[in-house]
């Protein structure tokens with residue numbers, strides 16, 4: 001039996017001037033999975049996630065999320081997804097709780113329900129003590145966590161996260177991880193981008209590898225890892241960096257005249 005797709009990307013292209021950021025990719029991301037989109041810096045991950053979430057218009061191609069076209073039916077899609085974008089912009093002069101109250105009402109949830117969910121999310125994400133502090137005074141990890149709470153408040157079917165663990169300390173990372181694991185265990189889908197292979201390997205059961213705007217591999221973690229002993233090794237082979245001896249030209253470094 002084929003699994004239902006949470007996200008279906010067909011022939012997606014994006015150019016910035018002469019530069020091709022995303023070169024006609026096809027992706028089928030199964031529902032109910034913890035999915036990692038991995039690739040080196042500049043691979044096109046953010047551009048792909050931006051097009052998949054209705055933030056950046058593709059030059060060509062389509063994206064369907066839970067069966068609806070993102071660009072033809074944006075309202076229906078946006079009601080079903082949560083997004084934690086790169087370089088998250090938040091309303092800095094609101095407190096964490098005010099931000100959630102505002103987001104919840106924007107999503108059309110009744111006030112009492114927003115209050116209940118906000119209290120639970122603030123608690124689980126360890127932000128209850130900082131709920132009345134202004135977002136502008138939040139640390140990087142706290143910003144990621146309040147952004148995640150805002151993205152989860154309306155209980156989306158698919159959650160897109162761009163580098164959710166970047167700049168986050170191990171304690172906050174563990175908290176975020178716990179919330180995401182609970183969320184996917186209930187049948188929802190998480191799609192997140194990262195270049196930290198160990199993290200993807202320990203969290204994801206499905207992986208897409210991207211390099212230079214193209215998809216180099218997609219499938220279950222075991223399929224993508226293949227005969228390699230780790231995702232890191234498989235990744236280096238796939239992106240063509242497996243045999244590179246980094247530093248071989250730096251014979252002056254750490255020795256010789258200073």
Ligand SMILES: Nc1ncnc2c1ncn2[C@@H]1O[C@H](COP(=O)(O)OP(=O)(O)OP(=O)(O)O)[C@@H](O)[C@H]1O
Pocket residue numbers: 016019020021039040041042043044045046047048195
């Ligand atoms: N708005 C833009 N204007 C011009 N070029 C852009 C723009 N956005 C992205 N690019 C280019 O497109 C390519 C893909 O960028 P993208 O941010 O999607 O990569 P990424 O895989 O998310 O990288 P990273 O892991 O470093 O965040 C890069 O070469 C980048 O410089």
